[in-house]
Structures are given as C-alpha cells and as structure tokens.
Amino acid sequence: MKTVIEVGELTKDYNGFTAVDHISFEVEEGEIFGFLGPNGAGKTTTVRILTGVIKPTSGKVSIMGFDLRSESIKAKQIIGVVPELSNAYNELSAWNNLQFMADLYGVPKNHAKKRAEELLNKFNLYDRKDHKVKTFSKGMKQKLILAMSLMNDPEILFLDEPTSGLDVISARLIKDMVLELNKGGKTIFLTTHYMEEANELCSRVAIINHGKIAAIDAPEKLKMRIAGLEWVEVSFDMPVDASDLLDLSGVIDVRMSGDKLRLYTNEPGRTIYQLVDYSRSNNLEIVMLNTLTPTLEDVFIKLTEEKG
Amino acid sequence: MIDQLKRACAIAKKDIRIYYMKGPVVIFGILFPVFLFLAFVIGRDLTVDFLIAGLLSMTIFFTSMSITPVIAPTETQTRSLERLAAAPVSITTILLGDMLASVLFGIGISLVPIMVGMAIGVTVEHPFILAAGIVLAAFCFSAMGLIFSSTPTSMTSTVMMISTMVKFPLVFISGIFIPVGELPLWGQVLALASPLTYITDLCRYSFQGTNYYSILVDATALMIFFVIFMTVAIKLHGRSLPKRL
Numbered sequence: 096m097k098t099v100i101e102v103g104e105l106t107k108d109y110n111g112f113t114a115v116d117h118i119s120f121e122v123e124e125g126e127i128f129g130f131l132g133p134n135g136a137g138k139t140t141t142v143r144i145l146t147g148v149i150k151p152t153s154g155k156v157s158i159m160g161f162d163l164r165s166e167s168i169k170a171k172q173i174i175g176v177v178p179e180l181s182n183a184y185n186e187l188s189a190w191n192n193l194q195f196m197a198d199l200y201g202v203p204k205n206h207a208k209k210r211a212e213e214l215l216n217k218f219n220l221y222d223r224k225d226h227k228v229k230t231f232s233k234g235m236k237q238k239l240i241l242a243m244s245l246m247n248d249p250e251i252l253f254l255d256e257p258t259s260g261l262d263v264i265s266a267r268l269i270k271d272m273v274l275e276l277n278k279g280g281k282t283i284f285l286t287t288h289y290m291e292e293a294n295e296l297c298s299r300v301a302i303i304n305h306g307k308i309a310a311i312d313a314p315e316k317l318k319m320r321i322a323g324l325e326w327v328e329v330s331f332d333m334p335v336d337a338s339d340l341l342d343l344s345g346v347i348d349v350r351m352s353g354d355k356l357r358l359y360t361n362e363p364g365r366t367i368y369q370l371v372d373y374s375r376s377n378n379l380e381i382v383m384l385n386t387l388t389p390t391l392e393d394v395f396i397k398l399t400e401e402k403g
Numbered sequence: 404m405i406d407q408l409k410r411a412c413a414i415a416k417k418d419i420r421i422y423y424m425k426g427p428v429v430i431f432g433i434l435f436p437v438f439l440f441l442a443f444v445i446g447r448d449l450t451v452d453f454l455i456a457g458l459l460s461m462t463i464f465f466t467s468m469s470i471t472p473v474i475a476p477t478e479t480q481t482r483s484l485e486r487l488a489a490a491p492v493s494i495t496t497i498l499l500g501d502m503l504a505s506v507l508f509g510i511g512i513s514l515v516p517i518m519v520g521m522a523i524g525v526t527v528e529h530p531f532i533l534a535a536g537i538v539l540a541a542f543c544f545s546a547m548g549l550i551f552s553s554t555p556t557s558m559t560s561t562v563m564m565i566s567t568m569v570k571f572p573l574v575f576i577s578g579i580f581i582p583v584g585e586l587p588l589w590g591q592v593l594a595l596a597s598p599l600t601y602i603t604d605l606c607r608y609s610f611q612g613t614n615y616y617s618i619l620v621d622a623t624a625l626m627i628f629f630v631i632f633m634t635v636a637i638k639l640h641g642r643s644l645p646k647r648l
C-alpha cells in the first residue's frame with residue numbers, strides 16, 4: 096500500500112480562531128477516505144488546504160510525494176477537485192467549461208475532445224453540451240463540476256459534499272460514479288454530512304469536530320468502539336414519562352426521537368421484559384419495539400458530543 | 404514555464420468568451436473615450452493630428468482598463484474562482500491571462516481611432532513605433548486595472564468606483580487636452596507620475612513627429628510602470644484570493 100496523502104500537524108488559524116487544529120492522518124492509494132463532521136468542523140478548510148487553494152498556518156501536506164509548499168503546481172496537476180460551493184462558468188457552455196479545464200491542466204486537444212464526449216455521455220449531459228451552464232439545474236451543474244474535475248484523469252479526487260442538495264437519483268448517480276472511479280483505481284477524499292453515504296462508500300472515515308480529529312477507522316470498527324452499548328427503541332400509543340423508563344433495570348439513558356423512545360441499556364433482553372410489564376400495568380399498547388446496534392450516526396453523535 | 408504561458412492563454416480565451424463578447428462592453432469601450440474627448444475639445448482650435456493622438460492614447464487607456472478590474476469581483480460573486488484556484492496555475496498565470504485578454508481588447512479597439520484618423524486625412528508617420536507603443540501601453544494599463552480589483556470584494560460597483568476615481572484625474576494631468584509643455588510647473592511634475600503621459604507623448608510623436616520627452620524615455624517609463632503595476636498586482640491578489648472564497 097502506498098500513502099498518497101500525508102498530513103502532519105496541519106493547522107489553520109483565522110484571526111485567532113483555529114478552524115483546523117493540528118490534525119494528522121494518511122490516506123492510502125485506492126481508498127475512499129471519508130471526512131465526516133458537523134457544520135463548521137473544519138472539513139472545507141481542510142479540503143481547501145489539501146487542494147492548494149489556501150495556505151495552512153502551519154503543518155505539512157504532501158500529495159503523491161509532492162510537498163504542497165514547494166511543489167504545489169505539480170501536486171495540483173494530479174488531483175481533481177469538486178469544491179463545496181463552486182460553480183462552473185455560467186456564461187460558458189458545458190463543452191467550453193470542460194475544454195477550459197483541459198487547457199488549464201495541459202491535456203492535449205484531441206485527447207480532451209474524446210474525454211469530454213465520454214464524460215458528457217456518462218453524465219447524460221451530451222445533448223446539452225452546447226447550452227450555457229446558467230440554463231442547467233442544480234443536479235446538472237453538479238454533474239458537470241464532477242466531469243470537469245475528471246478532465247485531467249486525476250490520481251486523487253477531492254469531493255467536498257458532492258451530493259448535498261441533490262435528489263435521491265442524482266445523488267445515487269454521483270455515488271455510483273464515485274464507486275466506479277474508485278474501482279478504476281482512483282483514491283477518493285470525500286467530505287460529507289451524510290452518515291449513510293460515508294458508511295456506504297468509505298473504506299475509512301475520519302470524524303472531525305472543532306478542527307480536531309476525534310477518531311479515524313473503518314466504519315464497522317468505529318461502530319464496534321461503542322458496541323456493548325445497545326438500545327431498545329419503543330413506541331407506545333400514548334405519550335409516556337421518560338423518567339419512568341429510566342427506572343427499568345439495565346437502562347442507562349433514555350432519549351426521545353420523534354414519537355419513539357430510545358432506551359440505552361446493557362441488558363436489552365431484560366429491558367424488553369420490563370417494557371412489556373410496564374405497558375401492561377399502565378394500560379399502554381406497544382406500537383413498535385426494536386433492538387438496534389449502533390450506526391455510524393451514533394458513533395458520530397457520541398464522538399462529537401464528547402469533545403463538544 | 405511554457406506550460407504556464409499556455410494556461411494563461413486559456414484563461415485569456417475564457418475571459419474573452421465571457422467578458423468581451425458582449426455588445427455593451429465593446430460599444431462602451433469605443434463611445435466613452437469619444438464622448439469624453441469631444442466634451443473637452445469642441446470649440447477649441449486644435450489640429451486634427453493633435454486630437455487623434457490624444458483620442459488614441461485615451462482609448463487605449465480606457466479600454467485596456469475596462470475589464471481587468473471587473474473579472475476578479477465577478478468571479479468572486481459567481482463562485483467560479485475556487486475551481487480556478489485549485490487548478491495547477493500560479494496566481495501570476497491567472498493575472499497574466501486576465502491581462503492578456505484585456506491587452507487584446509485594448510489593441511483591437513485602438514484601431515478604431517487610428518482608422519478614423521486616417522479616414523479624415525491624418526497620416527501615421529512612425530507606424531512601428533506607434534504599434535510598439537500601443538502594445539506596451541495596453542500591457543501597462545491592463546496591469547493597472549488589476550490593482551483596482553485587488554480588494555477582496557464581490558461588488559463590481561466598488562471596484563468601478565475606485566477605478567473611476569483614479570482614471571479621471573489622470574486624464575487631465577497627462578497632456579491629452581493641454582500639451583505637457585504648456586502646463587504650469589506643478590502640472591508638469593504631476594504629469595511625470597502618470598503613465599498616460601508617456602503613451603500620449605508617444606502617440607504625438609507617431610502622428611506629428613514632435614514630442615515632449617524622447618521616445619526612449621516614453622518606452623522606458625511605460626515599461627517601468629508595467630513592471631511596478633504587475634508586481635504590486637501579483638502581491639495584492641496573492642493576499643486577497645483566499646479571502647474571496
């Protein structure tokens with residue numbers, strides 16, 4: 096395994112506010128590396144530093160062996176970027192946007208033409224290729240930006256929340272595309288809010304909060320970290336007092352989520368018996384009863400709450 | 404190095420497609436200097452070649468500086484800048500590209516007053532010097548335009564205001580309406596500080612054969628101004644680019 100992204104003690108200060116705080120990690124070739132964190136955690140700041148758009152306050156980044164400080168042009172040459180809040184040129188056609196990217200990365204003309212055709216076809220944009228981007232829908236624009244980031248056939252692809260704001264079908268298309276690119280050997284660095292997305296796509300996930308990395312591991316291993324703690328989800332036909340349930344044996348914590356109650360317990364079996372007794376003695380009907388193991392979301396919430 | 408130059412050309416091509424292929428820009432570029440010029444020369448007894456030389460230098464001045472200040476704030480607003488900043492191009496390359504587009508536009512439009520002049524019987528006595536001067540001046544003023552847009556704003560109007568506040572006073576101290584030699588002493592000193600003075604002088608020489616400074620001084624001054632403007636622009640934009648994202 097080859098390390099393709101190496102980050103050491105990376106820090107970014109904005110006038111005394113530390114957006115990224117001494118983070119270190121490595122990404123191996125062929126990984127889909129997820130960067131997961133709440134709003135304002137420092138994901139975009141990190142991506143901007145890794146893609147050479149802004150300079151870090153301190154710390155070291157190397158991309159495929161190129162130090163970003165001294166060889167940023169060489170590093171940028173071999174990466175593709177889909178920024179979080181970025182647009183293609185609205186006044187240019189899809190085709191001209193792609194050709195402009197090819198020129199910026201020095202892709203030879205005939206090669207660029209073939210590649211643009213391929214990508215437009217793949218993203219179902221070919222028949223709109225000569226239309227100005229300002230006539231495109233949000234999903235079409237996002238697909239075009241992804242296509243633009245692929246014009247130079249990058250080794251590493253950085254995606255900053257690529258599916259945010261897209262409908263299920265467009266998001267699916269982009270996710271499938273990411274998986275396909277990864278199968279083709281590309282390393283992918285993906286930031287997202289969506290747990291499911293990270294769980295589904297990523298081989299490893301870093302959870303970042305307040306500029307610090309709270310954990311890095313494979314999704315399943317992260318879930319195991321908080322295993323041992325399981326819970327029972329229950330819903331009654333009438334509202335109940337959560338504090339009653341806290342008295343049941345084994346129950347550590349009770350949380351409301353919607354019309355459901357979540358009972359954190361270390362003895363799920365006993366808790367269920369007691370719930371049944373409780374419903375009988377209070378004349379309640381159980382509408383739903385479920386035992387669950389932790390999801391990535393639980394890990395996320397647990398880790399981000401701890402540090403917050 | 405060559406790669407970066409090619410990429411600068413790609414950026415220039417993009418700028419031309421987006422910013423210059425618009426009717427209003429072209430029309431404004433031609434009409435504005437003409438009207439300003441007419442407003443000041445009508446009723447005064449000046450020779451035609453004197454007028455054309457002044458009009459030409461003013462046209463280069465205004466057209467070369469019309470778009471470079473607008474590109475950065477517009478791309479800040481439309482959020483297309485981050486994509487460009489992530490590409491393997493240096494800030495110098497980006498600015499060079501923007502400037503190149505502006506230079507081509509400046510040169511293109513400056514042909515209009517020359518043709519008008521020739522149509523009414525003015526002859527260009529030193530065409531090669533004139534051509535070289537126009538190119539040099541176009542670079543110089545495009546670079547100057549870049550400085551105006553180096554505040555990290557997304558408001559085109561702010562930049563336009565700043566640039567107008569600088570542009571207009573310069574027109575009056577650069578020997579366009581009154582030859583430098585006829586200015587009072589303080590005016591002559593001020594004129595030295597304006598790059599527009601030197602291209603005006605160079606145009607006078609090319610059309611009339613007479614000039615106030617020497618051609619060498621004119622060319623050197625334009626070159627020095629260009630280098631200063633470019634250096635300052637690269638520094639300032641390097642600092643403001645991260646703030647635009």
Ligand SMILES: Nc1ncnc2c1ncn2[C@@H]1O[C@H](COP(=O)(O)OP(=O)(O)OP(=O)(O)O)[C@@H](O)[C@H]1O
Pocket residue numbers: 109114132133134135136137138139140141179645646
């Ligand atoms: N240019 C800037 N100047 C000052 N502070 C900034 C700047 N950019 C980001 N920040 C701050 O840095 C922190 C991290 O921001 P960042 O955009 O990296 O978060 P994020 O994890 O991408 O969040 P989101 O999920 O909302 O996109 C935030 O508190 C933000 O206010």
Ligand SMILES: [Mg+2]
Pocket residue numbers: 138139140179255
């Ligand atoms: Mg973000």
